[in-house]
Amino acid sequence: MEAKGIVPRALPASGRRAPTCAPGTGIAALDDHSLLAELELLHGTDARLFEDEELLGMVMPAIRSDYEALEGYRYQPGPALTCPVVALTGDNDRRLSLDQARAWSDVADTAFDLRVFGGGHFFLGEHTAEVADVVRGVLGC
Structure with missing residues (x-):
């Protein structure tokens, strides 16, 4: 999107490894x-x-x-994202390590934040209000 001149206000990445990490598990x-x-x-x-x-x-x-x-999906290296990136994850996610979530910083040129919540892959269900606050904050709402 940024290559086409469309710069998102922010990128919240929830429960997903950074694109620079090895692909999925089959x-x-x-x-x-x-x-x-x-x-x-x-x-x-x-x-x-x-x-x-x-x-x-x-x-x-x-x-x-x-x-x-x-x-x-296969990552194609390119310019870093100019929008803020926030990675959200559960502290007990069986499919996403903290290092894989933290790796989003590798594609962020400006602000990067990692937010870790209690729970597994579906931490959102237990922390809906907190996650919404984070997303509103990063989007400037």
């Missing part, structure tokens, strides 16, 4: 049963979803596509 290639087991480990999906075959049939393609997109 979750997209797992069979449905293993992919569901992986989702259960993250403790962010209502367990009733795993029991409803019809609903699973509707959402599994979208879930798999999300993992394919994440794991297929």
Whole structure:
């Protein structure tokens, strides 16, 4: 976007490793049963979803596509971002280390901030108001 003259007010990156980190873990290639087991480990999906075959049939393609997109992305080095970057993560995220979150600073030319909340990958559910405050602050709202 910045290369096209569109400079975002800020980039909040939540629960996601920096683009400079190694790509994903091959979750997209797992069979449905293993992919569901992986989702259960993250403790962010209502367990009733795993029991409803019809609903699973509707959402599994979208879930798999999300993992394919994440794991297929390859970082192309370029100019650092001129907008502030804030990385948000849970202190017990099984899929994102603090170093991977902190690595967002490698692509930030100006301000970088790392905010760590209690919880796992879905820390947002337990800290909605706090996260909203951080995002409002970084966006200047």
